[in-house]
Amino acid sequence: MKQKRKTFDFLLMFPPLILAGFGVVMIYSASMVTSYLDGNPAYYMMVKQLIWLGLGLVGFLFACFFNYKFYQKLTKFIILFLILSLVGVMLFGKTINNSQSWIIIGPFSVQPSEFVKIGLVMYLAAVYTNKQEYIDDFFKAVLPPLVVTVILLGLIVQQPDIGTAGIVFSIACVVIFSSGIKFRHLSFLIVIGLTVLIMLSFYMVTDEKISRFTGAYSPFQDPDVSGYHLIQSYIAIATGGLSGMGIGQGIQKLGYLTQAESDFIMAVVAEELGIIGVVFVIGCIAIIVLRGFFIAMKCENKFGSLLAIGISAMFGIQTTINLGAISGLLPITGVPLPFVSYGGTSLLVSLFSVGVLNNIARHVNYQRTYRELETTTSEADDTNQNKKKFKVYNNKRIYKVNQ
Template sequence: MKLNRKTFDFLLMFPPLILSGFGIVMIYSASMVTTYMADKPAYTMMLKQSSWFSIALFAFLFACFFNYKIYRKLTKFIIIVLVLLLVAVMLFGTEINYSKSWIYIGPFSLQPSEFVKIGLVMYLASVYTNKQEYIDDFFKAVLPPLVITSLLLGLIIQQPDIGTAGIIFSIACIVIFSSGIKFRHLALLIGVGAVVLVGLGFHMITDEKISRFTGAYQPFADPEHSGYQLIQSYIAIATGGLSGTGIGQGIQKLGYLTQAESDFIMAVISEELGIFGVLFVIVCIAIIVLRGFFIAMKCENKFGSLLAIGISAMFGIQTVINLGAISGLLPITGVPLPFVSYGGTSLLVSLFSVGVLNNIARHVNYNRYQERVIESDAEDKPVTNIQDRKLMNQFTNMRKTRQ
């Protein structure tokens, strides 16, 4: 594909980069005091996130230029790597906040379950593209790929990380539904999956997990323990008002609100930048999600369309769950806010994923641009010879199929 500025989708390029830079600033604001009190330089977390951003930026640019159709040929390899990473977590992982989800490589930590989000989307998009001819056959088309999906979800659940497993299950359902399966088949999958997740949740239930539910829906019943975090989030949100207290001027991050730089960074944004800061983040993410769905609708390649839907759904679902947790609408599950929360693996996966989305958009824009050029040439010249007929045939074939 010829590279030119007409193929780039700037609505998918600038918002994620702006959000990532904004996130680094807010991570510094949210963590500088508590990091300094821990006898570390105040910029420690900001420096780590900046280091991850440089790696993620390279991944983003690579994904923007790397032909997304090649991922379709690599899905088996991707699944093998994901399984090995999750097994490595089970054997050598480090437990943080009651969940054994991280692997340390030198000074850096990786959370392999984040890679599963985009990897599984690629796998499902590829498999269900191949099965379009018999997509209505539940046992032949729909069921087999769910074996791999269940394996990956099972390895994540045993960490245990029910929140991430729930997100991946939701993304998978959206991709599968978009592939064209019958609604009753989707309803069956959702029903069975929900029963399994709930059943495993009860099987692995602990006092800490119960406290997340009671803390979300009855925070003032136990304000010193299970409801403490949410109450501090409420205070931060209420304090911010319309314009906030100013960057760096927030109070709740001074040891009152834990995980202020990661899962609850939106509460800090609300306190320091007010409702305008919150709307800025939400609008930027909404642009990415809605633009992604628009590209999926315009993409005539089934694999690209399903891939764009899965990536867009991933950002949308994560954002809803994160905002639901800080506002008390949903239990606290440790889901980061895309592009903004502290976390290197999350930032890497987010920028890489939106880079893939950009590449799909570039193919769509290129095809539409070529279509307009050929159509214009065809309209300007009457069909009088063999060369003109070839031009018209090329235009007609382009409408039917995509390379």
């Protein structure tokens, strides 16, 4: 039983669960007034998030115990599911906030582009693991998987969801770089990818998208329209100070800060819990990301290593973009904060992904524990043999003395 316990990586288990529970509390605090004004109970969004949290915990536990190596055999089915779901969004999706990214299932809305993040990581990790023997061959090893990546990115961009497309593109670059391809090949891919994304952005440019850039970098030029959201975020962050106003006591969520329970949840945390709350959230996510990279370095299985790198990069990149948006360092793109923001699909994918990371960690820890036992057993056997030799030698000496 003790040896089984040693295989669990508690640094990867507790932080995401604590953040998910913390997120439910903050979502209730951020949404209770607006939910009531919309004609719903004050706990409306909290209850919906709790339901998704229950589903996410099931996915988390399943991923913790399901051998991650089997995903390597399922990548074709995973990619087929991702493409079909994104095509389904294009045909039957619902438009929310000028983006056709959701499929409505009963009282819930599902965002298939969230599944692309973990699904594409699994696909790229599996493909580049199988191509290690000729990884330096650009046209044979590197290029073919990029066709699938471009198809997925194209389907996401046309929704349009530039924020998610940027995250998926960044994660893909990290996994491809970690697979061992030549630096010049990676540089070429990054230049081409960024060029295509910029061209698409200009092709699909609208006044609303331009306002996101002006609102991010010149918010006070148009404080009532393009800069409104960021200015309200600034006020929330500045008001919180060191320890905040207390949970439930924030002012900006009372109709001033839009999307307070999702995109701007960290601004609410800053206002109600201060710098202490912000450091707590960032610290928990940092533990997950750094521990994930550490597990990736220790994993001897190439697929497991690339998978751990991709998942860790996913959390790190998404957190950076979300925090950059609320602080004015990046344009507002509607990217949620992992584990904390309101959003069922995001929470489900995040918990499942960290469950996969835990499963990789369990295999790494099991191998380490097994080797420690093997070494201990070997040393014990050597000691026993030496004791036997010493005993025989002593008996012979005693016999000679008696003679």
